[in-house]
Amino acid sequence: MPAPTDKLFTYTEGYFLTKSLLALWRLGLLGDADISIDPDKVAADLGCDARLLRATLDYLIIRDVFVKDDGGLYRLSEHGRELAPYYGYLPMHVGAYEPIFGRYEEVLRGDLVYGRNLRRAEHELVGGMSAMEEHLLAHLTGLMDQMSFTGVLDLGCGSGRMLSQVLRRGPDLRGVGVDQAEQACEKARHNLAAEGLAGRTTILHGDASRLTELPAEVLEQVDLVIAMFVMHEIHWQRSREGVISCLRSIADVIGADGRFLMVEVSRIAAEKPRPGLRFIPEYQLVHEYSHQRLATEQEWRDMLGEAGLQVLRTEPAGMCEAFCFVIGAQTTT
Ligand SMILES: C[S@@+](CC[C@H](N)C(=O)[O-])C[C@H]1O[C@@H](n2cnc3c(N)ncnc32)[C@H](O)[C@@H]1O
Numbered sequence: 522m523p524a525p526t527d528k529l530f531t532y533t534e535g536y537f538l539t540k541s542l543l544a545l546w547r548l549g550l551l552g553d554a555d556i557s558i559d560p561d562k563v564a565a566d567l568g569c570d571a572r573l574l575r576a577t578l579d580y581l582i583i584r585d586v587f588v589k590d591d592g593g594l595y596r597l598s599e600h601g602r603e604l605a606p607y608y609g610y611l612p613m614h615v616g617a618y619e620p621i622f623g624r625y626e627e628v629l630r631g632d633l634v635y636g637r638n639l640r641r642a643e644h645e646l647v648g649g650m651s652a653m654e655e656h657l658l659a660h661l662t663g664l665m666d667q668m669s670f671t672g673v674l675d676l677g678c679g680s681g682r683m684l685s686q687v688l689r690r691g692p693d694l695r696g697v698g699v700d701q702a703e704q705a706c707e708k709a710r711h712n713l714a715a716e717g718l719a720g721r722t723t724i725l726h727g728d729a730s731r732l733t734e735l736p737a738e739v740l741e742q743v744d745l746v747i748a749m750f751v752m753h754e755i756h757w758q759r760s761r762e763g764v765i766s767c768l769r770s771i772a773d774v775i776g777a778d779g780r781f782l783m784v785e786v787s788r789i790a791a792e793k794p795r796p797g798l799r800f801i802p803e804y805q806l807v808h809e810y811s812h813q814r815l816a817t818e819q820e821w822r823d824m825l826g827e828a829g830l831q832v833l834r835t836e837p838a839g840m841c842e843a844f845c846f847v848i849g850a851q852t853t854t
Pocket of ligand 1: 676679702705748750
């Protein structure tokens with residue numbers, strides 16, 4: 522029988538491992554699977570305390586993330602290397618929400634209120650997602666290879682990387698990105714220009730849930746709409762009715778033959794313990810604390826149905842345990 526403390530110590534282990542790895546990520550020491558770290562040199566370069574950096578790396582040897590070679594350099598262990606493509610989860614899932622969970626009790630008491638005097642750290646979110654986007658984008662662009670379209674609209678386009686990935690498929694494709702964060706729009710414009718795609722894209726600073734307020738001419742050619750990790754934000758902002766009205770506008774934009782790709786993480790009900798379930802309960806918790814409202818797959822299907830849309834296929838999205846709905850107009854048989 523394992524001691525009762527065994528389980529508790531796995532929680533504390535997770536905490537210290539996560540904090541240590543996140544610190545290395547932020548210092549730029551986790552991005553490269555082949556990194557070799559000379560603690561004295563790195564500490565001098567980065568202005569860190571060499572003794573403490575060594576203590577962290579030694580701790581991570583015990584936890585099988587690093588190994589030390591004969592020359593005293595620290596490298597990722599085999600296990601640490603396996604994790605390398607996914608370290609972006611650390612800033613995306615934990616770092617971005619540290620402003621909230623670092624002050625948990627004050628938030629619970631209402632001394633700090635999300636949106637008023639507290640926000641998640643967007644740069645950590647974007648940094649983590651960008652580091653992992655290869656996985657996500659590879660899955661989604663694979664799905665799009667089976668579709669034909671001429672114009673793509675990305676709702677909540679963030680840094681615009683999805684748009685640039687899609688537009689690279691063909692010289693005649695055109696793209697529109699909408700984001701309510703001016704910073705994201707600037708980043709998207711910058712990234713698309715750097716890829717030589719500025720002439721084929723329009724980035725609009727606006728509310729993706731109010732498509733009818735966007736200039737009609739930019740939506741004319743759109744026959745593919747993408748919404749990655751944004752509908753649950755709109756769900757909070759505009760509630761269920763607002764989501765349905767947004768989905769109706771999407772249905773109008775794609776018409777009878779266009780497609781809508783929606784990437785979301787399914788909400789789970791807190792009815793019973795779910796011991797083997799990774800990631801989603803924590804993902805759900807951070808969303809509750811940051812003005813976002815997840816829904817179950819069935820709840821999304823119901824909302825889509827009310828808006829005249831239907832799910833044609835469901836695929837894993839390749840990141841965040843998310844699913845991707847391939848959606849089209851309802852057909853009458
Ligand atoms: C989690 S990020 C996802 C970004 C991008 N789709 C991706 O998957 O990398 C959500 C984005 O949606 C934007 N957003 C949230 N609500 C929005 C709204 N009502 N209209 C436009 N953009 C919105 C946020 O500013 C943010 O850039």
